[in-house]
Amino acid sequence: MGYSVLLLLFILCFTELSVSEILLPLTHSLSKTQFTSTHHLLKSTSTRSAARFQHHHKRHRQVSLPLAPGSDYTLSFNLGSHSPQSISLYLDTGSDLVWFPCRPFECILCEGKTSPDATPLPNITSSFSSVPCKSAACSAAHSNLPSSDICAIADCPLESIETSDCHSFSCPKFYYAYADGSFVARLYRESLSLSSLVLHNFTFGCAHTALAEPIGVAGFGRGVLSMPAQLAEYSPHLGNRFSYCLVSHSFDSERVRRPSPLILGRYEDKKKKEGEFNDIQFVYTSLLENPKHPYFYSVGLQGISVGKKKIPAPEKLKRVDRKGSGGMVVDSGTTFTMLPASLYDSVVTEFDNRVGRVHERASEIEGKTGLSPCYYYDGILNVPNVVLHFVGNGSSVVLPRRNYFYDFVDGGDGVSKKRNVGCLMLMNAGDEEELRGGPMATLGNYQQQGFEVVYDLEKQVVGFARRKCASLWDSLNKS
Numbered sequence: 001m002g003y004s005v006l007l008l009l010f011i012l013c014f015t016e017l018s019v020s021e022i023l024l025p026l027t028h029s030l031s032k033t034q035f036t037s038t039h040h041l042l043k044s045t046s047t048r049s050a051a052r053f054q055h056h057h058k059r060h061r062q063v064s065l066p067l068a069p070g071s072d073y074t075l076s077f078n079l080g081s082h083s084p085q086s087i088s089l090y091l092d093t094g095s096d097l098v099w100f101p102c103r104p105f106e107c108i109l110c111e112g113k114t115s116p117d118a119t120p121l122p123n124i125t126s127s128f129s130s131v132p133c134k135s136a137a138c139s140a141a142h143s144n145l146p147s148s149d150i151c152a153i154a155d156c157p158l159e160s161i162e163t164s165d166c167h168s169f170s171c172p173k174f175y176y177a178y179a180d181g182s183f184v185a186r187l188y189r190e191s192l193s194l195s196s197l198v199l200h201n202f203t204f205g206c207a208h209t210a211l212a213e214p215i216g217v218a219g220f221g222r223g224v225l226s227m228p229a230q231l232a233e234y235s236p237h238l239g240n241r242f243s244y245c246l247v248s249h250s251f252d253s254e255r256v257r258r259p260s261p262l263i264l265g266r267y268e269d270k271k272k273k274e275g276e277f278n279d280i281q282f283v284y285t286s287l288l289e290n291p292k293h294p295y296f297y298s299v300g301l302q303g304i305s306v307g308k309k310k311i312p313a314p315e316k317l318k319r320v321d322r323k324g325s326g327g328m329v330v331d332s333g334t335t336f337t338m339l340p341a342s343l344y345d346s347v348v349t350e351f352d353n354r355v356g357r358v359h360e361r362a363s364e365i366e367g368k369t370g371l372s373p374c375y376y377y378d379g380i381l382n383v384p385n386v387v388l389h390f391v392g393n394g395s396s397v398v399l400p401r402r403n404y405f406y407d408f409v410d411g412g413d414g415v416s417k418k419r420n421v422g423c424l425m426l427m428n429a430g431d432e433e434e435l436r437g438g439p440m441a442t443l444g445n446y447q448q449q450g451f452e453v454v455y456d457l458e459k460q461v462v463g464f465a466r467r468k469c470a471s472l473w474d475s476l477n478k479s
Contacts (some may be wrong), residue, residue: 090217091332098202127190129187130188138187140224181211245261288327330443344426373423
């Protein structure tokens with residue numbers, strides 16, 4: 001029985017809640033296309049989660065794109081005001097640029113990946129405005145190179161560079177690379193529509209060639225070219241605070257999921273006394289500045305509790321140093337949470353002390369899935385609670401069992417008998433020395449399910465609140 005790549009699709013049929021808040025339904029479903037088993041899907045997901053995390057430690061600045069099955073959220077909007085073109089992109093809080101493939105488009109090594117043919121590729125029209133080589137947007141796309149260097153690449157004459165008279169020269173093509181591929185794009189400006197909200201002169205990258213990436217990305221990171229940053233230029237309220245609430249999913253299910261809400265301009269209304277909005281308490285932790293990766297949403301992690309035992313985190317997980325090392329990145333584009341080896345080993349040891357004494361270790365399953373530890377069991381398998389302790393008083397998040405322990409049935413294929421298996425869904429990121437120059441850990445989207453995660457750029461905090469995400473969508477949509 002085959003299983004598909006897990007695609008969590010954001011289809012944005014926009015509904016305005018008020019002048020200050022926009023609700024976007026995030027719909028996700030599964031289909032059987034690419035994966036032959038749950039093992040295959042889990043192995044691909046764990047491998048790509050690790051590859052994305054390791055990519056954050058490249059010495060030169062590169063955008064990291066969502067690649068892992070189970071972490072692909074598709075955002076749709078309209079581009080252009082006269083003849084609008086529909087665009088569908090992955091939403092990613094770990095990158096800071098909005099880009100998409102444009103016609104004609106060639107994608108190398110894209111076999112087996114989602115094809116953009118389902119949605120017609122946009123054409124570059126006369127309404128697309130080129131971005132000048134001297135602009136801040138062009139400098140940002142070219143890793144903040146001096147405008148004189150960029151204008152020289154754009155073949156601006158030396159005398160024009162010296163007299164700062166290169167405004168008519170377009171920003172040259174730029175190259176971005178990520179864990180599994182790369183693309184080359186050019187910057188343009190055009191109107192972008194989110195329901196009745198129209199962002200004029202929205203800056204985006206248009207790619208005609210890519211390696212292993214057939215669909216573009218809507219970067220929701222902290223960079224100047226990101227979606228929130230450009231929204232903030234139109235309305236600081238909309239751009240400086242947003243949240244999402246991911247409905248829980250399973251790797252062996254293909255039913256269509258209830259919508260998951262993504263909210264731009266998400267603010268709590270303290271005057272309301274009824275409904276789910278006000279019955280939930282957010283747990284906040286401060287954002288950390290990362291000089292090497294300024295687009296990351298980095299936070300400090302104090303430790304992790306397994307059952308009643310609290311395991312302290314390494315000091316580097318609590319802060320970010322001047323070289324960009326340390327902290328945990330809250331990332332919608334990574335599936336599984338990655339932890340430095342010392343903390344991961346301690347968590348696994350404590351977990352195994354409690355579970356491994358009673359249940360048989362499923363070593364073969366660990367090799368097939370890339371997850372560890374895994375256990376065979378009959379009947380009910382009791383696992384200890386897992387709590388994440390972030391920096392800040394009372395900033396602890398209790399994870400539901402399904403967010404860190406995955407149960408499925410192995411076998412039953414005529415060769416081996418059916419057996420119940422459960423695996424811990426946290427991963428080893430490597431030794432601290434190997435992680436220098438980048439984050440020590442990543443909080444993946446699988447561990448974020450069932451929580452409303454709010455990003456407040458005014459107060460410089462990230463907040464978490466347990467939610468019934470499908471019910472939250474229903475209550476918001478009826479407002």
